[in-house]
Every structure is written in structure tokens, then in C-alpha cells.
Amino acid sequence: MGFFKQKNNQQVQEKVIRExxxxxxxxxxxxxxxxxxxxxxxxxSTDLKVRLLPGNKQALLYLDDITDPDKMQRYIFTPxxxxxxxxxxxxxxxxxxxLNKAVSALLEGKSVYIIExxxxxxxxxxxxxxxxxxxxxxNEKVIKGSHDGFNEDIKQNINLIRRRxxxxxxxxxxxxxxxxxxxxxxxxxxxxxxxxxxxxELETRVKNISSDALLSAGAFSEYIEDRTYSxxxxxxxxxxxxxxxxxLMEGRIAIxxxxxxxxxxxxxxxxAFYQSPDDYNTRWLVATYIRLIRLFxxxxxxxxxxxxxxVVGFHYEVIPExxxxxxxxxxxxxxxxxxxxxxxxxxxxxxxxxxxxxxxxPIGSTIGIxxxxxxGDAIVTAGLVSNxxxxxxALTSLASFVVPSNEMSDSLRILxxxxxxxxxxxxxxxITFGLxxxxxxxxxxxxxxxxxxxxxxxxxxxxTVIRVPQFLMKRRPEQLESPRPYKSNELxxxxxxx
Amino acid sequence: xKKLTMILLCCILLxxxxxxxxxxxxxxxxxxxxxxxxxxxxxxxxxxxxxxQNSSQGPGKESTQFLTSTGKTSSQSRSNIDRRxxxxxxxxxxxxxLLGSNLAKQDIYPYLDAYYRDPRMHLDxxxxxxxxxxxxxxxxxxxxxxxxxxYIEGIIESEVETTNSVEVSLQSIGSELYEEGEDFVxxxxxxxxxxxxxxxxxxxxxxxxxxxxxxxxxxxxxLFLLMKKVKGKxxxxxxxxxxxxxxxxxxxxxxxxxxFSSSVKSKPDKQNKVRTDxxxxxxxxxxxxxxxxxxxxxxxxxxxxxxxxxTDQANETIRTIQxxxxxxxxxxxxxxxxxxxxxxxxxxxxxxxxxKIVPHITVNIRSRGIFR
Numbered sequence: 001m002g003f004f005k006q007k008n009n010q011q012v013q014e015k016v017i018r019e020x021x022x023x024x025x026x027x028x029x030x031x032x033x034x035x036x037x038x039x040x041x042x043x044x045s046t047d048l049k050v051r052l053l054p055g056n057k058q059a060l061l062y063l064d065d066i067t068d069p070d071k072m073q074r075y076i077f078t079p080x081x082x083x084x085x086x087x088x089x090x091x092x093x094x095x096x097x098x099l100n101k102a103v104s105a106l107l108e109g110k111s112v113y114i115i116e117x118x119x120x121x122x123x124x125x126x127x128x129x130x131x132x133x134x135x136x137x138x139n140e141k142v143i144k145g146s147h148d149g150f151n152e153d154i155k156q157n158i159n160l161i162r163r164r165x166x167x168x169x170x171x172x173x174x175x176x177x178x179x180x181x182x183x184x185x186x187x188x189x190x191x192x193x194x195x196x197x198x199x200x201e202l203e204t205r206v207k208n209i210s211s212d213a214l215l216s217a218g219a220f221s222e223y224i225e226d227r228t229y230s231x232x233x234x235x236x237x238x239x240x241x242x243x244x245x246x247x248l249m250e251g252r253i254a255i256x257x258x259x260x261x262x263x264x265x266x267x268x269x270x271x272a273f274y275q276s277p278d279d280y281n282t283r284w285l286v287a288t289y290i291r292l293i294r295l296f297x298x299x300x301x302x303x304x305x306x307x308x309x310x311v312v313g314f315h316y317e318v319i320p321e322x323x324x325x326x327x328x329x330x331x332x333x334x335x336x337x338x339x340x341x342x343x344x345x346x347x348x349x350x351x352x353x354x355x356x357x358x359x360x361x362p363i364g365s366t367i368g369i370x371x372x373x374x375x376g377d378a379i380v381t382a383g384l385v386s387n388x389x390x391x392x393x394a395l396t397s398l399a400s401f402v403v404p405s406n407e408m409s410d411s412l413r414i415l416x417x418x419x420x421x422x423x424x425x426x427x428x429x430x431i432t433f434g435l436x437x438x439x440x441x442x443x444x445x446x447x448x449x450x451x452x453x454x455x456x457x458x459x460x461x462x463x464t465v466i467r468v469p470q471f472l473m474k475r476r477p478e479q480l481e482s483p484r485p486y487k488s489n490e491l492x493x494x495x496x497x498x
Numbered sequence: 499x500k501k502l503t504m505i506l507l508c509c510i511l512l513x514x515x516x517x518x519x520x521x522x523x524x525x526x527x528x529x530x531x532x533x534x535x536x537x538x539x540x541x542x543x544x545x546x547x548x549x550x551q552n553s554s555q556g557p558g559k560e561s562t563q564f565l566t567s568t569g570k571t572s573s574q575s576r577s578n579i580d581r582r583x584x585x586x587x588x589x590x591x592x593x594x595x596l597l598g599s600n601l602a603k604q605d606i607y608p609y610l611d612a613y614y615r616d617p618r619m620h621l622d623x624x625x626x627x628x629x630x631x632x633x634x635x636x637x638x639x640x641x642x643x644x645x646x647x648x649y650i651e652g653i654i655e656s657e658v659e660t661t662n663s664v665e666v667s668l669q670s671i672g673s674e675l676y677e678e679g680e681d682f683v684x685x686x687x688x689x690x691x692x693x694x695x696x697x698x699x700x701x702x703x704x705x706x707x708x709x710x711x712x713x714x715x716x717x718x719x720x721l722f723l724l725m726k727k728v729k730g731k732x733x734x735x736x737x738x739x740x741x742x743x744x745x746x747x748x749x750x751x752x753x754x755x756x757x758f759s760s761s762v763k764s765k766p767d768k769q770n771k772v773r774t775d776x777x778x779x780x781x782x783x784x785x786x787x788x789x790x791x792x793x794x795x796x797x798x799x800x801x802x803x804x805x806x807x808x809t810d811q812a813n814e815t816i817r818t819i820q821x822x823x824x825x826x827x828x829x830x831x832x833x834x835x836x837x838x839x840x841x842x843x844x845x846x847x848x849x850x851x852x853x854k855i856v857p858h859i860t861v862n863i864r865s866r867g868i869f870r
Binding site for chain 2: 312314322325332334424
């Protein structure tokens with residue numbers, strides 16, 4: 001495992017000082033000195049504009065690309081004219097005599113006003129907000145229910161949550177991660193429902209992240225998840241506010257990121273990846289039916305190819321009599337052993353999927369047709385892969401796409417490979433061993449210290465494998481050990497009994 | 499060291515696994531096998547192997563291949579077949595074993611022994627006795643059949659459904675092959691139509707592990723099976739009710755058995771050593787009564803005649819069974835279970851022919867059909 005070990009002779013590098021922990025640098029009364037200091041600190045970036053006002057006694061500094069000229073006009077120049085050029089009469093401002101604070105302010109998109117002979121700098125918030133409109137997330141569409149989704153603006157995202165939970169217990173804790181990037185993240189939870197131990201644990205883990213940059217939600221989860229080497233996702237990621245809110249109300253914690261529409265939810269169970277907001281919007285019987293199909297698809301996605309390989313490679317006794325001739329006819333003239341067929345087909349499907357993702361949609365659908373129809377048909381006619389194997393692999397990938405969560409779907413497709421290999425060398429015994437390993441791993445896993453694969457007891461079945469009507473789901477999930485275990489105080493609900 | 503151990507462990511797992519792989523496409527599956535005894539006293543084994551043409555469109559057309567070989571034992575003749583095949587012969591999907599009557603009259607166990615020992619054999623396979631040569635029956639391949647390899651199996655399945663044949667397999671006769679006190683029957687077939695078809699002829703009575711040469715006729719199988727508490731999806735019996743009516747079909751009726759209960763009770767008897775009562779209660783629907791619409795007032799007479807006719811039929815069957823010395827009702831086993839000390843004194847090999855078996859058949863006519 002030398003690959004993963006830290007090398008002892010790693011170069012020692014200087015620790016980066018974060019913007020908010022910079023030691024103060026007192027400003028002087030000299031305008032020129034102050035401007036020079038700021039210019040040097042910002043490495044003479046060309047987007048730093050220094051605008052000397054008439055008389056060369058006052059200067060306005062700002063970073064051109066992140067400030068809004070309209071706001072500057074409205075909040076600085078117009079009031080300045082009205083106040084006869086006296087900056088101290090403008091109310092909406094901050095001030096400091098620390099030049100390092102001024103640099104930080106510039107980086108945040110504020111403009112800095114400096115006056116010759118005055119050591120105080122004045123900051124005006126003229127930040128330019130670049131936000132996308134609220135749209136439904138592309139990969140989490142629902143048929144019924146709210147169609148809004150998070151976007152890159154963390155304020156707007158919190159707004160969407162606050163509007164849904166109008167209670168003083170909704171707690172939002174903002175922190176920054178990354179020494180250079182200072183990315184803002186927000187932990188959101190409902191005090192009184194969430195397990196306080198879990199919050200403390202999460203806060204400790206976030207505090208201990210040491211990195212120059214926080215680039216994505218996925219990278220963030222790798223810093224704080226319990227088992228980084230696991231194949232299964234341990235944080236539920238979503239871009240839907242309604243899904244986030246329902247998870248918050250169950251007692252989980254949401255982590256929002258600035259400049260990232262993804263929201264991570266923890267602690268989660270395995271089944272959370274199989275729940276969709278649609279389930280709570282349709283009739284419970286329909287929702288149950290669909291849930292069962294999803295769970296069935298989980299089993300199908302990981303075992304179908306390996307089952308097929310085991311049958312034709314080891315246990316052809318189990319083929320029903322009526323199927324012998326069709327199966328025999330299909331695989332008789334195939335040159336390769338079934339495992340090569342399977343791997344080939346899986347790779348073809350992955351190629352089609354991967355090439356389709358990043359192409360613009362008109363070309364993307366062409367790729368689907370070329371890949372799916374032409375290759376699928378030709379590969380069978382050419383005798384490289386049997387048509388049964390095409391059916392098996394196509395069904396498998398369909399089943400893996402049924403999962404509402406994208407990460408889980410990816411995990412499933414990876415999981416197919418070890419099982420294919422095991423089944424091609426050991427048959428059914430191999431599959432049994434493989435599934436046993438997966439099960440042991442799932443049972444050992446934890447999400448923020450709470451068990452990931454909570455025991456399937458009858459009470460928890462109500463919202464995992466099936467979905468019962470709302471009035472029967474009175475308890476919050478057992479896994480969370482919430483201080484408020486019931487969703488309602490009226491335990492003997494009169495609903496439905498007249 | 500740790501690394502080495504891990505690599506070796508993986509090798510043990512993977513390499514030994516690959517060794518055991520048996521690819522489906524590299525075997526030739528026998529679907530039906532026939533065993534005959536030649537005049538020289540060696541076994542002749544014929545197998546039917548379905549071959550499928552490559553089929554990227556649809557399931558493909560099946561062609562059949564026949565191979566015949568001789569050998570001292572069934573395994574030897576199997577190896578002799580294997581020598582002539584491009585890939586390994588595997589009997590793992592064998593559905594039907596045809597046994598020629600010459601061979602069946604000897605001991606059938608030696609031929610079937612290999613099937614019981616190998617865990618990969620298909621114990622669900624149906625043994626069938628063929629009057630005359632089994633090889634000839636195997637080679638009957640009607641062109642109208644889509645899957646010629648399933649022809650004989652199809653015949654048996656449909657006869658089981660209409661309560662003319664029992665559902666037997668190598669597994670179900672396994673214990674009866676050797677144990678005393680119960681015998682079994684196997685389906686009996688014969689080549690007909692000048693070698694163009696194979697027809698089902700009834701049930702062949704076995705004693706211990708050899709065919710007695712006596713059979714239960716096709717007409718009597720349904721009643722016999724009902725007494726044995728076996729009923730398929732449908733059970734129909736046609737029987738003669740009257741004498742001398744004109745036209746001839748008026749003498750007959752067909753009943754459809756809707757419900758039945760049957761019990762076989764045996765007890766020691768001074769006169770006949772053992773007395774067995776077979777009680778059979780049938781709830782029937784009249785399916786065919788060509789004479790007239792069958793008025794309610796006629797019903798008691800019909801019921802009486804029906805009971806009489808069925809009892810006669812049952813007596814005839816029982817006589818055949820006793821002549822064949824084939825204890826298919828398991829009377830011996832029942833005696834052994836209930837009266838072990840009495841059983842000690844019996845010589846079942848001889849006594850079975852002497853015991854008294856009395857059928858009691860009652861018929862309840864539930865319906866005369868929707869006609870009236």
C-alpha cells in the first residue's frame with residue numbers, strides 16, 4: 001500500500017495565511033503610500049483600478065471585474081455630490097485603518113475610498129452579483145411537486161430553505177474552507193430535531209480540513225466522510241430544496257456551498273439514495289410499487305451479468321428445458337468466453353454514455369442511436385457478442401440508471417465488475433462470496449458515526465423498502481437518534497377512523 | 499510476506515475456479531436417451547442431441563442428431579458416444595430415458611445407477627418403457643414439431659395433465675427401486691403409425707426393479723390413478739352403462755371428475771392374510787350421455803350403473819396388479835408400518851397375489867352439464 005503512504009521526505013512549505021487572519025497593517029496618512037501598498041499586495045493586478053478624484057487628494061480603489069459600476073454610481077458618487085464631497089456623511093459604509101482589511105474588502109468586491117491625510121479607509125459594498133435564474137435541476141427532475149432548484153448563489157439557496165421552514169430553530173452556521181479560496185459553506189440543520197452529537201462531529205471534521213482550495217462538493221465529502229475507500233457514496237447530494245427540507249425535518253444536516261448548486265446531506269442511510277421526492281407526491285401504493293422496482297433494480301444491476309455468466313459457464317443444469325435451444329443457438333458460435341463478451345459490452349455501454357454526456361444534445365442523441373442501434377446490432381451479427389449478452393447488459397445498465405441518485409448509480413456499475421470476475425471463475429459460489437462481501441461492507445459502514453445500513457426492522461420498512469401513508473409514519477428514522485423521535489405529538493391520530 | 503500470501507490466496511481462488519469452468523457452448527446436451535438390450539446381451543445406447551443453427555434472428559431452427567453405441571455398462575456406451583462428438587457429451591439436461599421392454603424386463607437399476615451417483619445428473623428425468631425397441635421410438639421425429647427433442651416429453655406431460663400418467667422421475671422411483679413393500683409404475687409407449695408417431699399406451703407395472711410385462715391399459719389408467727390419489731388438471735372416464743341399446747354409442751357415458759377422495763386401508767385378515775379396502779368417492783359431472791338429456795328421475799339408475807361399471811373396472815385393474823405381483827398401492831409398506839409383528843410372518847413375494855383388495859366406489863353426480 002506504499003502508493004497511499006505519505007512520503008517522509010515531503011517538502012516543507014510555508015503555511016498560507018488566510019485573508020481573515022492577516023496581521024493588521026496600519027494605514028498611513030499618505031495617500032500615495034497606501035495605494036502603493038495595496039497595489040503591491042495585489043501583485044499589481046491589472047484589474048485593480050485606482051480612480052483619483054479631482055484634486056488628487058482622494059482615491060477610489062476597486063477590482064474592476066467584480067464590482068458593479070451602476071452600484072458605484074448609486075452608492076458612492078451620487079451621495080458624494082449631494083454631501084458636497086464629504087465622504088464621512090455617507091451613512092452606508094464601513095471603515096478601518098487596517099490596509100490588510102482593505103485588501104480583503106477589495107477581494108470581496110467592495111471599493112475602498114482613501115483620503116490624503118486621513119488614516120481611515122472607507123469601504124462601500126458595490127459587489128456585482130452574477131446569479132443564474134432558479135431552474136429545475138437537470139438530473140433530478142420530478143413529475144409533480146416544486147420545480148425550483150439550488151443555484152450557485154449560497155444566499156439564494158438559504159433563502160429557498162428559509163422560505164420553506166419558517167421557524168427560529170432553523171440554524172445556519174457559515175464557515176470558510178480553503179486557505180486560498182476561502183469558499184463559504186453553510187451547515188443547515190433544525191435545532192431540536194437534529195442529534196447534537198452529530199452536529200458536533202461534523203463541525204469538528206469541517207474544522208480539521210486543511211487545504212489550499214475547496215473546489216467541489218465531491219472533494220469536500222472526501223475530506224469528511226467516514227470511509228473514503230468505499231465504493232458507496234456516504235453523502236446524499238441533491239440540488240432540490242424540497243428534498244433538502246424533507247431531510248432536514250427528519251433530523252439530518254445539509255451542507256450548502258457557495259458557488260455550487262450541490263447540497264450534501266448527512267448522515268444518510270443506504271435507502272436514502274432510493275427515495276425520490278416524487279414518492280411523497282403520488283399515491284402511497286404507487287410509490288411503494290415504484291420503490292420496490294427500484295430496489296429490485298439494485299439487485300438486478302449488480303447480479304444479472306454475473307448470474308448469466310455463472311449459468312452458461314458453470315451451471316447450465318439450471319437452464320429450463322424450453323430455453324436450452326434458444327440459449328444454445330445464441331451462444332454457440334461466439335468466439336469468446338462469456339466474461340470477455342460481458343466486459344466488451346459493458347465497455348461499449350460506458351463509451352456510449354460517457355461520449356454522450358458532454359456533447360450538445362442534438363449530437364448526443366445521434367451518439368445514442370449510432371451506439372445503441374448500430375453497434376448493438378452489428379456486434380451481434382458479427383458474432384462478437386451473443387444477443388443474449390446484449391439483452392443482459394442493456395437490462396443491467398437500464399437498472400442502474402433507475403436509481404434516483406447519480407452517485408449510487410455509478411457505484412452500482414462499478415460493483416458489477418468484481419461480481420462478473422468472481423462469477424466467471426467460481427460460478428454461483430463466487431456470486432455468493434461477492435454479495436456477502438458487499439453486505440458485510442455495507443453493514444460495517446457509518447455515515448457521520450451513525451450506521452449506514454440501518455437494520456431492516458419493521459418500523460424502518462415503512463419509509464425505506466415501501467412507503468406507507470403519511471399518518472402511519474410517525475417516527476423519525478431510528479438511525480438518527482433524534483432528540484425528537486416523533487414527527488407529531490398526537491400519537492393516536494384519529495385520521496381515517498370515523 | 500504478507501503480499502505473497504495475498505497473491506497466493508488469490509491464485510488459489512482464481513485458478514482453481516477457472517479449472518472447474520464448464521462452458522455451456524462447449525458441451526453437447528443429450529435431451530433423450532434410449533437403452534436397449536441387444537441379442538448378444540450388451541447395452542445399446544442411443545441419444546438425441548438437438549443442434550441449433552446460429553440464430554441472430556429469432557430462436558433458430560433445431561435439427562436433431564442421433565448417435566448409437568454399444569457398451570458393457572451404460573457409462574461405457576456413453577464414453578463410446580463421446581468419442582464421436584466434436585465436444586463433450588453431457589447428460590445434465592436429459593429429460594427422458596427410454597427403456598426398451600426387453601431391457602426393462604431384466605433389472606433396470608444397473609442402467610440407471612450412474613444417474614444416481616453423479617451430482618450433475620438430472621434426477622428429474624422421466625424413465626419410460628417402450629414396447630419393442632427404444633431406439634426406434636427415439637428416432638421418431640415428427641416434422642410438425644417445432645422442437646423435435648421435446649416430442650416424447652411433451653406426450654408424457656400432456657398425459658399427466660389428463661390423469662393418464664403419473665408424474666415420475668428418477669428421483670421419485672429411487673427409493674422404490676430397492677425397498678420392499680412398494681412398487682411403481684412407469685409410462686408405457688409404443689411406436690405406431692408405421693414408425694411415424696409414438697403413442698402413449700398406459701402404465702407399465704414394475705416389481706422391484708424389473709418390468710413385469712403386464713400393463714394397465716390406457717382405458718383404466720384414470721381410475722387407477724384416482725385410487726392412488728393422483729389427479730391431474732382434468733380427469734375423465736368413459737364407461738359402458740347399459741347393454742344392448744341401439745345405436746351403440748347410447749350404451750356409453752363420459753364423466754368428468756370434479757372432486758375425489760380416496761383412502762387405502764389395509765389390515766390383517768384371517769382368511770386372506772391381508773384385506774385392503776380402497777374407498778374412492780367421486781364427485782362427477784356428466785360430460786357425455788348420448789342417449790337423451792338425462793332427466794332427474796334417471797339419475798339414481800345412472801348412479802347405480804356407474805358405480806357398478808367403475809367397480810368392475812377397478813376389480814379388473816386390481817386383478818392385473820396382483821397377477822403382476824406389483825404392489826403399486828404400497829400395501830406392504832403400510833402393513834410393515836402398522837403391524838410390524840404381523841409383517842414378519844408374511845412372505846410378501848408370494849402373499850401379495852393372495853390378499854384381498856376390495857374397491858368401494860361411490861359416485862355423486864353433481865351436475866348434468868349446462869344443457870338442463
